[in-house]
Amino acid sequence: MNMLQQSRNQVLAQIQAACTQAGREPDSVQLLAVSKTQPSNVLAEMYQTGQRDFGENYLQEALEKITQLKNLEIEWHFIGHVQRNKTKHLAENFAWVHGVDRLIIAERLSNQRGEDQPALNICIQVNIDGQDTKDGCRPDEVADLVVQISQLPNVRLRGLMVIPAPNNPQAFADAKVLFDIVKTxxxxxxxxxxxxxxMSGDMTEAIAAGSTMVRVGTALFGARPKKDA
Incomplete structure (x- = not known):
């Protein structure tokens, strides 16, 4: 068994254990492999282990990988900050965009998604614990965004994405409460x-609070290679 298969098995076992502890079904949590800075050949190896969902943060790097790996049935997620001038590439090339925090971004993604493509899955990024250094809308802005974005064509609003500060399990609980409230x-x-x-260091706490998708990089691929300047 190669190292990537071993790492993935360990992460899946950790997800299963966290689900069991929380009284949840193991298949209620999806594993998203965060593959930023990893070369295409490593993604291809991870694909061979059975992994199909990959998350990228850097658009240019991601577009190169999408081209190089176009023969594989990968579901590409963009999990970086979404800038207005990047929406066309995102709408055309990805299955999911996680970092939507303004209506204008969702509108651009909706307008730029091809009519011949399936609806683009999007998540609203919420700055759940008010960090100065994090992107995302405020929790009190989410309900209005859900009303507006869920009516747009060519996109499917699937839920929320949060990146709390480390060692802050209360933020996960707050995100689950918000998630349940705004569904209406x-x-x-x-x-x-x-x-x-x-993520790698706090997925057990996130699953306990109700996460349905964990974004794991280091635990799958090891420490990331440094990105070229």
């Missing part, structure tokens, strides 16, 4: 099924 504002509440939170 959704024009298509059956689409509201994704709470993207938890």
């Amino acid at each position: 504002q959704h024009a298509h509440p059956e689409d509201w099924d994704t709470l993207s939170m938890g």
